[in-house]
Amino acid sequence: MQSNAALEYDYSVAKLFTYTTILFGFLGMTIGTLIASQMAFPELNYLLGEYGTFSRLRPLHTNIVIYGFTLSGIWATFYYSAQRVLKVSMAESKFLMFMGKFHFWLYFFGALAAVVSLLLGITQSKEYAQLEWPFDIVIVLIWVSWGIGMFGLIGIRREKALYISMWYYIACFLGIAMLYLFNNMAVPTYFTSGGLGSIMHSVSMYSGTNDALVQWWFGHNAVAFGFTVPIVAMIYYFLPKESGQAVYSYKLSLLSFWGLMFIYLWAGSHHLLWSTVPDWMQTMGSIFSVVLILPSWGSAINMLLTMKGEWNQLTENPLIKFMVLASTFYMLSTLEGPIQAIKSVNAIAHFTDWIPGHVHDGVLGWVVFMIMAALYHMAPRMFKREIYSKKMMEAQFWLQTTAVVLYFTSMWIAGITQGMMWRAVDEYGNLMYSFIDTVEVLHPYYAIRALAGVLYLTGFLMFAFNMIKTMTSSRQLTEEPQFRSPMA
Amino acid sequence: MGLRELQGYASFFMTIFLVVMLYGYIVYLYRSEKKGEKDYEKLGKIALDDELDSTPVNTSDPLPSDEKEQNR
């Protein structure tokens, strides 16, 4: 046995999840770029028979980027940073090491099987909850093994106070567990049809308006607890650590935490404005969405203020650039969302391309940027080598920033054009345009988005290359960097 | 009063209740720091000084934990 003096943080699980973050990021964004191109050039739908159509690939894109890339990123950063802020190594408990590895392998094979099932068109037909019930059970097991790992680590910690990032990771765990269970209550059609249906294919236990409400309570909070809460957990650890500046106001971080928890859960009905859900619930969804600006900006401004007096780092360290841009995009999308949730704006925005525009300034600018920055920060510490190339990182930053801007500006214009054209009536009250008129007008914007996809994907490949080079052939470090990550 | 309406009222009053709780929490945070009972800001150091062998910050009490032990 090693003596206590040689005890180190154990990054083996964090490394495994780092590999899958890169793998699923590449896969998911490649498919994203392909479906974006299909919107501009429909012939691309016929490349692979039924497997290559937009309708088959779209859920594959969303599932891979959310449950493949983002979850892997969350777990990579969790297994890295939780040890550090709790000041306890996973190597101190054989059981926790086992759970961590079990968590990873169950997840990895589950995710691969899920990709195949979606490609085969096996689906429950609920957005972001497409996977059939056997997968749902595996997902529960994966989630429970994460929970055991997390609370086990908390149980043996040396640092008694839980750092704010841990609160956010815990919220991610609890929030998704609750949402997931309620939304995935499904019955195999065999039982609902007196034996005519199938054992494998299931439908939601709820129906009609109730199903819609549960679905968007889940759907919106998947954004809250998958794309927001754990990413905020990351920035609260990685930005202070990389810059050497303690978080600007710890109290503000606590307030924003509880504010976010309290408000987010009630905003989901903004996905169902002008539908058959009770009117008061729609109004509540709108109001809570607008109020949501406050805790969201609370965190984002706290991060920007953390850089107070240290803004020179923004020009010197590309990692700081990634993180500051991430929190800026977080501010942009948490302002845009509430605007779209206002009923009169929603009447134009709903069902248009403005919605994917909003989704992607959030995910490309905030989620992916933050995850990449976190992994870049972790790499020199996990692999004990400096980051392979600073120049490449800079180039990647500008390429991807350009891509995000092209993506959301083209979709803003496309969405608003679309919304206005659908509603336009002539002096007699007849609709002025047919659907195909809008499709023709939107072609250039779809082409711009496809280009944005190519640029963003290229940037992601540069990230993957830089990471792989860092793991394998970069200069070795003799000691762990304290704050700023070393890069060649 | 039907169930729907009841749900509406329940939601409204729960919102008011939670708003009061949240504001109460804000007041509590700032007041306890002003009185010198707590020092939340030092918890921010947990992220910066995170070596396995560095001294834990441990609580939001203003006195460091080892000093407290000596005072006992």
Ligand code: HEM
């Ligand atoms: C190269 C990067 C990407 C490209 C080109 C891309 C492209 C697309 C396209 C074309 C759609 C379908 C929009 C429609 O149906 O009209 C879509 C949907 C979506 N994408 Fe991406 N995507 C990319 C990356 C990502 C990432 C990294 C995430 C999340 C981490 C993400 C999350 C989503 C979500 C949640 C939707 C569904 C939006 C909705 O239902 O309104 N995408 N994406």
